[in-house]
Amino acid sequence: MGKILGFIKQNRLFSGAFLLAIIASFIGRFSLNFVDWKVILTLFGLMLVIQGFEVLGVLRFFAEKLLDYSNSNRQLIQLLVLLSLVGSMFLTNDVAVLTLLPIYLKLYIELKHFKGGIFGAVLIVVAANLGSSFFPFGNPQNLYLYHYYHVPLGQFLLWMAGLLALSCLFLFLLTLRIPKESLPKIVAENDTIDKKGVLLFSLLMGAMILVVLGLLPDLWTVIGLILVVFCYQKDLLKRVDYLLLLTFVCFFMIVGNIAEAAVVRDILAQLLSSAKRVYLIAIALSQVISNVPAAFLMEPFTQYHQALILGVNVGGLGTLIASLANLIGLNIIKLYTPGQQKSFIKIFTLVNFSLLIAIGCIILFFIH
Known part of the structure; x- marks a missing residue:
């Protein structure tokens, strides 16, 4: 029993989804036809x-190479935030946080005068969440909604470009609060990288991007x-x-059964009757159940x-x-x-809600 409780505690998202899927299947029906296997394979x-x-x-x-180019506390954090923003576009927000946050915290612990x-x-963490929103493959909710709605790539990127521009602006302004003090030179741990391995996985990533498209x-x-x-390997x-x-x-099992329930379907159809309402509900729902389940x-x-895609991304x-990457950051x-x-x-709460209000309100004007 202890092992089961430990598993549930460590995997709350899966455990909750599994329980709800069982309940939904008993109330409705069990059918693997509810599952979009293309999304599962692509993911x-x-x-x-x-x-x-x-x-x-x-x-x-x-990240370690960036240390060589950093002359001040502010510049180092600006470069790490930029790498988190760009890295999450291609390698997802979770990987960006898992990789970059420990590097940053190691510097924070070891350097006595680091500001x-x-x-x-x-x-x-914020940069990783915002950066991952730009491409269809940057996070799970984008991948799923991009496939479900068959959004043209150009249209998708146009929608997300505004969010990315706002993200860059506000993140830059926030980094100006970092003291601009000199930083001692640090010797990087890894001066080399497996170039053949990087080339191989770059080609494989290119193939997967073509699958997404x-x-x-x-x-x-x-x-x-x-x-x-x-x-x-x-x-x-x-x-x-x-x-x-x-x-x-x-x-998929939960949503498939909900979609077949006439009463629930009618209520949700009324609630989601306008683009701005969809956007605001997506943001609100993301705050309590996370943005991926909200999208589903x-x-x-x-x-x-447009409203739903922007809503669940801003809702991170x-x-x-609101986002799994946030919880990963807290655990680190x-x-x-x-x-x-x-x-x-x-x-985290102060910065995130300030950005949610600022970016959320600006994006709201462009929802149609």
Whole structure:
């Protein structure tokens, strides 16, 4: 029983989704036809490639190189925030936080006169969330909604460009609060990187991007990807977050049954009757159940796809629950600087809700 409770505590998102999927299947029906297997396959392929980049230490390599170019506390944090923003576009917000936040906290602990503290850690997490919103493959909710609504790539990027521009502006302004004091030179731990490995996984990532864009078949491309990875480094197959994939399957089961319930369908259709309402509800719902479940829950009941896509991405700001990357950031803080948890939560809440109000209100004017 203790092991089961421990598993549930460590995997609350999956455990909650699994329980709700069972309830939904009993009330409605169990059918694997509810599951969008193209999304599951694509997500698996992307996760496998991302694990390759993580093992190669790509983000860590660039982060340590940035240390050589940083002459002040402010400049170092600005460069790490920029790397978090850009890195999350290609390697997801979770990987950006998992890679860059420990590097930053290590500097924070070891350098006695390092200024920026927990505020810098918060900015790295925020940048990862905002940066991941730009591409269809940057985070799970984008991947799912992009496939579901069949949004043209150009249109998607145009919508997200405004959010990215606002993100860059506000993040830059926030970094100006960091004291501009000199920083001692630091010797990077890793001066080299496996160039052949990076080239291989860059090609594999290119193939997966073509799958996302519908230019390559998902099944055969993923099978080919598995074969290549198995020959190159089969241990990567063990590193994929299969519980996250099962969580997505549970979401599909829940939403599929909800969509078939006439009463629920009518209520949600009335609630989501305008684009601005969809946008605001997506933000609000993300605050309490996280933005990925919010996307799954709302998509069958509205065709205001611009509002929903922007809503769940902006909705990653706000509470710690709003995005999985936020919770990952808190867990890393607990691990590296356990005495700073309360400070992190306080600053995180202040910064995130300030950005949620500022960016959220500006984006609202462009929802139609």
